[in-house]
Amino acid sequence: MAMSRPQGQCPIQCQLCEGDPKVKWKCLDCDLLMCSKCKDKIHSKFKSEKVHRIIDIKEVGQLGKEMVSTSGQPKARVSSSPTNVKLINIKEYKTKIENINLLAVSLDGSLWIGDGNEKKGFHLFTSYTALQNVKLVGDKVKVISSFNLLVWDVAVTPNNDILLATGITVESRLKQIKAGSNKVTDSIYFVELSYIKSVHVTKDGRVIVGGDNVVVVMDTDGKHLTRYEKDEYKKLIFDGNILSITSTLNGNMFVAQPYSNPRVFVLGKGAVINNYTGPPSINRHSSFNPLSVITTPMDNVIVTDYSSHTLHILDNTGQLLTTYNTKDIGIEYPKSLAITMEGPFAVLYIGCYTWSYEDSSDIGRLYKMNIIGC
Structure with a gap:
């Protein structure tokens, strides 16, 4: 090693x-x-x-x-703590999706967004809002294609295929949309779970899925590598739904359990190495609701806490580096996250929940920005 x-x-x-x-x-x-x-x-x-x-x-x-080192040359910081995280060049886009629960960036720069809710009946000349492939053109969101099916989570593979966690399925199998196709088909990734609610693809193509009390890691051929369910004492590791997963370059996985006993678990090789429940300074005002996790180019992890309008930024072992209140820049109820690089810039996307249904203009808010310092 x-x-x-x-x-x-x-x-x-x-x-x-x-x-x-x-x-x-x-x-x-x-x-x-x-x-x-x-x-x-x-x-x-x-x-x-x-x-x-x-x-x-x-x-x-x-x-x-x-x-400065003894040789007079600048030293690398021992800690990667982003003491001055900045969100700049913020752009707001309005969609027709009330709550942007799904968010991912394709390799071609297009986005996958949606509320994940299947609509009953036939809707002529209307784009479905469960899942959409869109492009941001100027200040508009252009819908390329839309799909009407129950979706809990989406992930992009190194081949630019889209994997879908569709919740209740007969076969407990991930669905997929192949690159360049508009057809939803079965993937090779099968897990013996009644509810597959989260999916993540690592840089090397491993597929990680989560459901009720279980996380499973598979290789590129669908072979099961690791199953996280019980600890060394045969007790359940998780006691709720896993709704978001990400991974860091040091091999750790971060899984968000938002509702029952809310926390972010950090999984190492076969075991939990840390868990994060939010700082008391924020928790005393509102309960911790980690709905989405994403890894930054600097190998830190951003966690959305929608009830407190907060981004929690952790290092790749799960230690808190800093928090950022998005309400200060006009972004409320952040739910879903996606991140990519555009040239030298790290670009962060935030999809939000909507609570005011009286004003039809107050729906479907998607934000794009540059993130500096993490």
Whole structure:
């Protein structure tokens, strides 16, 4: 087994392009280390860039010697804690979906969104809202195709196929939509569960599903690798539905159990290594409701807590790094998450619940933004 290199010895890289090791600048407001090219070409386009404090990396030592090694070169931070997470360039899109429970990004840049609710009867000339493949064009949401079926969760494979967790199924089998197709078919992924309510695909193509009290990991051929159900004392690990799953580069899996005994479990190789229940400072005002989890390009995990309008940002072992109140930027009841890279930028999508049904304009709010610092 290859040993990981101590963080203190990691070569530092530009945190925008993540490629150039010649870091020249630090933005104190964004908490970003940058090469000269990204400073001029990318950071300069930030809306508030003109008032940001940018210093030469050589001056960092004057602010805190702990940031500079004995050789005078900038050190990589021992902790990846995003002390200054920023959501910028926020764009709002209105859809005809009341509650955006489903959200995923295809490899072609299109989105999969939906409420997951199958509609009875025939609806001529109307796009179904259970599941839609859409593109964002200007400030509009263009529906490419729509599907009318019960869906609990969606995931994108490395081949750009779409896997669907459809809840109650006779065969307990994931459904799929092959890339370039508009047809829903059976996949090879079969699990002996009555309710498959969550699905996630790792970077290397492993498929992870969750249901009532169970999480199962499969390889690319559908072979079962690991089943998380009981601990070493034969007691159930989970005591509720698993509604969202993500994975980190260190091999850990994060699974969200939002309702019964709400928490985010961190699963290692065959065991629970941590669980997160939210900080007391937030929990004292509203109950913790972790409805969605997603991994960032920096290998941290974002958790939506819709009842408190909060994003909880954890490191890849499940330790809290920081929280972000989305209500401060006008985003209420965040439910679903998706993240992708557009060039050097990390782009975060947030789909929201809707509570005000009296105003028809207050439905289907989808947000797109750049996320910096995590």
